[in-house]
Amino acid sequence: MGKVAWVFPGQGSQVVGMGKAIAEADADARAVFDAADEALGFALSRLCFEGPEEELRLTVNTQPAILTTSAALLAVWKKAAPRPDFVAGHSLGEYSALVAAEALSFVDAVRIVRQRGAFMEEAVPAGRGGMAAVLGMEREALQAIVEAVSAEGDVVELANLNCPGQIVISGTREGVKKAAERAREAGARRVLELAVSGPFHSSLMKPAAERLAKVLVDVPLADARVPVVANVTARPVTQAAEIRRLLVEQVAAPVLWEDSVRTMLEAGVDTFVEIGPGTVLTGLIKKIDRRARCFNVHDPASLDKALAELA
Structure with missing residues (x-):
């Protein structure tokens, strides 16, 4: 078998009910949702599990909700799965990847993406x-x-x-x-x-990037224990200082997802595990290389199936 990459979805993968089954099945997953609720000061878990959908769809809520669901699934997945060779995430998903690579704590990540979502929503007036x-x-x-x-x-x-x-x-x-x-x-x-709600990943997001830079200055970041393939460069990164710089740039820069997947394929990755709600990244990876083996981890059943097939 070749190398393995864990990949994490971004905005657009949200769905009411996400994370509920894994939180009910595993205490470690439930603890992730509890930590998010405490860090943010409101019941994000209830929004993920019950909606309403209109509220879940707001960028300021969607970003921490997807991150939390991905991190809860990750908490269960990593207990049984060996460490990957690479991690990557699509836009917001890069924060989940950094949590997986132990470069960023989950609590810091969920607070940052809540602010990131607000900054992105506020950067350009609605409708412009x-x-x-x-x-x-x-x-x-x-x-x-x-x-x-x-x-x-x-x-x-x-x-x-x-x-x-x-x-x-x-x-x-x-x-x-x-x-x-x-x-x-x-x-x-x-x-x-x-x-x-806005022109994300364009130069019009520069005000959001500047505000995010001020927040990230005070956030503890460690060197990644697994190479993270960055959206901005489509290259692996491990050093904390470079990760911080790229997270700021990422807000107003294009997401080079196809290039990122090709980087991993060229490095010998033949198996991708999408951890989080939805199957968007699996679909994209299959269009980039039909031969890639792809697994989804979005609930207890898909997690068990992926573990069994990868054993």
């Missing part, structure tokens, strides 16, 4: 920014389109390079609209507007 997924278009062609639109005064940029033929663009509402129209004209198979 947007994001859209562009399907069936080459990176270089779409890059040329967003550069041309931005040069005309409406900011739009590549935000999430997820897998071949799936790229998310982000920017001002007008910039995204213009780029979407031009992408369709240039042959994109489909363009889907995303239901998000």
Whole structure:
């Protein structure tokens, strides 16, 4: 068997009921939810388990909720699974990866992502920014389109390079609209507007990055015990100072997910375990390399199945 990577989902994977089964089945998982409730001063666990969905979907709630669910599953998974060769997470998921790599404590992580979500929501007034997924278009062609639109005064940029033929663009509402129209004209198979509260992973998020930098200055970070493949560079990182710098940059920089997965594949990873709600990353990894073995850990049954197949 080749090398193993644990990967952690980001915003968009949330679902009401997430984490409930693992918290009921395992005391260590329940303790993670209890720690989140105490750290944040409200019942995040109840929001994960019972909703309402509209509240769970708010960025300021979604980010700590997904992190907590992923960390609860991780707490059970790592008791039986050997240490991975790499970890990585998609956007918000990078914080879960840092918890897995023991570079960041869970309590610090959940407090940071709650603030990160608030900073991202507040960086651009509601309705001024947007994001859209562009399907069936080459990176270089779409890059040329967003550069041309931005040069005309409406900011739009590549935000999430997820897998071949799936790229998310982000920017001002007008910039995204213009780029979407031009992408369709240039042959994109489909363009889907995303239901998000802001232009995440674009330069319009720089105010959020600056505010996050001030928070991260006082947060204890250790060198990672497992290499973390960073969103910003798609390269492995272990040193605490570099991790801190990249977390700040990540807010306003594109998520190089396809490149990150290719980095791990080239390093000998052939098995990916997605730990957290949903199966989004598994789908993306399969589109990057059909031969990759992928497992999901999102409840007790999927956790037991993955352990049995990997034994």
